[in-house]
Amino acid sequence: MALSRLPAYVRPTKLTGGEIGHYWELPHWARPIKDPKTGKLTPAMRHGQACPVQSETLGADLAVVHAKAETLNAALREWRRGEMGAGKLAEGSVAWLFAWYRDQERFTKNKAKTRKDYRALMDMLVAFETKAGQPPLGKRMASKVDATVADKLYSKLKDKGARQATYAMQVCRLVWTWAARHHRITGVKENPFKGMGLKSTAAAGNRETSRAEYNLYRETARKLGFQSMATAAALCFECCQRVWDAFGFEDPDGVERRGIEWAGYQPGVAISLIQSKTGNPVVLPLSIDVAGIGDEPGERVSLYPELEEELARSRAVVAAGAEVIVLEERSGKKYKERRMSSVHRRICTEAGLPKDMTFTGFRHGGITEIGDAGEDDVRAVSGHKTLAVTQIYNKASAEKARRIGAARREHIAALGGEIAK
Template sequence: MLRMPAYVQARKLAGGAISYYWVRPKWASPPAMRHDRMCPVVSTALGADPAAAIPRADALNAAFKEWRLGAGRTELVPGSVRWLFDWYRKSERYTTKAWKTRKGYKVAMDGVEAMAMKIGIFGDRQAGAIDAPAADKLYARARAKHGERQGSYMMQVCRLVWNQAMRPGYSKATGVKANPFSGMGIKSTSGTGNRAATRAEYDAYRATARAMGKQSMATAAAICFEGCQRVYDAFGFEDPDKKVRGVMWRDYRPGERISLIQSKTGNLVKIPLVDSIDGEAVVLYPDLEEELGRMVRREDGGLIGEAYDVDYMAKLHRRIRKKAGLPSDLRFTGFRHGGITEIGDAGEDDVRAVSGHKTLDITAIYNKASEAKGRRIALKRREHVALITAGDTVEGDENEP
């Protein structure tokens, strides 16, 4: 019987053929860390040919062992891809970015390093010798292994690194003279993987959360959907860069206004909760105020809601979503997306007064086509056509042809 490398499984396919897979052990799955790194090696299909599967599995095992033991991390070969990534992470271009951005970049770099080649892994290749065809092949493999969104993001990070490495004054040290990741047709990832929640889904989610005794989750959903807050601001997740996060009781005046700080932009957004129409007070955000009214107000004016950590919040969200019978692609970030989209559907293109975005261009990803917008556009167009048609009427001789 053929002896395969560690972590390789043989599986029988529907037609009876055998295919091989390198399967990462569960204990190594994120957020597991070794030597300040999440495991860069993921479960990978090796194909049906044992002769081709074995060397690929050996390369994956070598990368997995290196992550587990931390072996060789201090012995970087100058000019290699791994060395170049380490060089970039020490630069001001990287260190001055927000913690969340740095984390995303590092995960992308680790994934690129660990990509298995015919011989060895991509991180061992000389960065300056990589050409456009090699970059295109890497992109195809990254999409196949990590999906379209993450694969595209990995290439975007590579493009940033190579752009910095080839600049005058740096290229002599890095050995990079050109950027093989430029002009490769990377698909934009903006907004992908995060669909907007509908108001019906939002209502069902809140009702289920309340029924399960998780009022904080219902209130956080309202803060995201009605107040268009980011998830980490709604829950006040701890920020390694020490940015102020969270919605505070001291900033909420019932029946008057609520003030929200967008930690990403630093913008302070003051949202009025009532308006006066023909002398009568109109509540602008009844669902948000109802959820806040169900909470016990802290006397110290601190954080609204429970100080959940990210993992526990994610688990609670899945439980509530399943209990409510909502689709599996409903992410908590979808509530903010849904709220901003709803504003756009109502006919308001500039959502910055609520969302806290710095520029109008960024909000364009929420301004999507819909049937409601199509009907509204058609009605306004007919009004315009009727107006210009009336203006074109010529008063002349009634017998004039």
């Protein structure tokens, strides 16, 4: 067996006397998390379980190094994939209950992002210490968690952030409701997370981005050489698109069709969009014919000039055969979420824009602007299935989309006049 190539996560290090030793080091995503206030280390969590291994010295003997490293890597891989299973947890514990729930169709039917968010909250709860020096919540028996424990847990979590605390309690409510339904398996007969008076939405969410911030963002993105980010911002703000649709992020389940394609864009005429979350197709008219007054001839007015300016700039720099509109400059491929987030933060910092300005805020800003223009029903642009404001279903149409576009232009023009005064 060739031992020249070291196993994953093994690095050589020079020992005293010049001998070469080896060290197995946890990858960054599996390392303990340090509390900046107390300095306390909390193990990384996956699938409701703490990381079972730690970084350690392997010695100088290559045969031993390979044997130990393979064992460590196997344990790390099993933990990362969630293959340790609920059976290896204390049956009936909170950690066991979460692991059991993640095997249920009730959980697996959710979309990948929802499953990921739920897992993160469950992992946080499993590791959470309700009282200093006491075992974490994950080791408590789920059937022993009552309303008093639930209220205290919520109170402590709110100290770390009201938004996360609310979501965590909502996830617990889902889990305990399903567990009580299957009480012969879980031992849970009541749901202590019901009737907590939780708000359905957190008080502070993603703030909407104003048109002034949107304009500055696009200008700065172009200056830094990220035309793709300026175009993506325009697609989110003007077309009210979700971030993953504008960037075409890969759907982990391979079900949703994401990404806005050049084939659906007709300059000055319309742009075709598909809302991946709802599956609703949207055709957004880009211009409107305005009749002349008296003997004056009519004219065609652009409804989304900022959007078409960015599309034209992108079209001039991307490869002729590119199918998707937003592609990263350095690779010519779709953005990865982490890369997009990094570039977005760089643009905001350079422009002096608020730290809480998220890319989702562009969509929120566009929808808010439509409301400010006097239109409550945005479904003809946003692709929503229902009208949340009035709970009345009104058919979305191309004509309504034209009216929304015209109203927005009038609103923007009026806003510009007020600023000039």
